[in-house]
Amino acid sequence: GNSVTQMEGPVTLSEEAFLTINCTYTATGYPSLFWYVQYPGEGLQLLLKATKADDKGSNKGFEATYRKETTSFHLEKGSVQVSDSAVYFCALRVNFGNEKLTFGTGTRLTIIP
């Protein structure tokens, strides 16, 4: 089956620190990979995505590279801000015909000034 394993939280960092949130996956078929972000009391927003091996998704200073050889899609940001405090979900969706988005457990990130 399909599954996503995500770094346990919560994670607390100081402003301007480097961020890595690890994500690995198992999938039948060839998945697309996503990072979603959820701010308090809100729905999920797509942060970035990658649809094939070696693709790099990027948005708002966040990056993640689709690594097929290590089945990973780690999220990184060089300098975090207080406004990045949120819950981050890694997710995958496999090939045509399967509509489901499989989520990791989520990582709560808190940035302190």
Add this chain to the structure above:
Amino acid sequence: DAMVIQNPRYQVTQFGKPVTLSCSQTLNHNVMYWYQQKSSQAPKLLFHYYDKDFNNEADTPDNFQSRRPNTSFCFLDIRSPGLGDAAMYLCATSVRTGVPGELFFGEGSRLTVL
């Protein structure tokens, strides 16, 4: 402009009193989903529609029903809410293509059961 709109954003109901949550979309996507998200957990898929084709998850309780009268609208009915049904309910849409694309989520409807 919001593309997936959920109403109401906050719903308070009494134990056992039926509730309907609504979702509308302006994206003309053929797939619509309902997720349940409890505090500090990942969203859990309840069911989805591909056009009018309804797909129920095996572990979705019978207490949860859904309707999709047309492409734009989808409803979640909770027939007899229990305390354990208090959660955020998320509607999402996507389009089926050859390459699996992202889901577009609404802001959610937070249900409180008294």
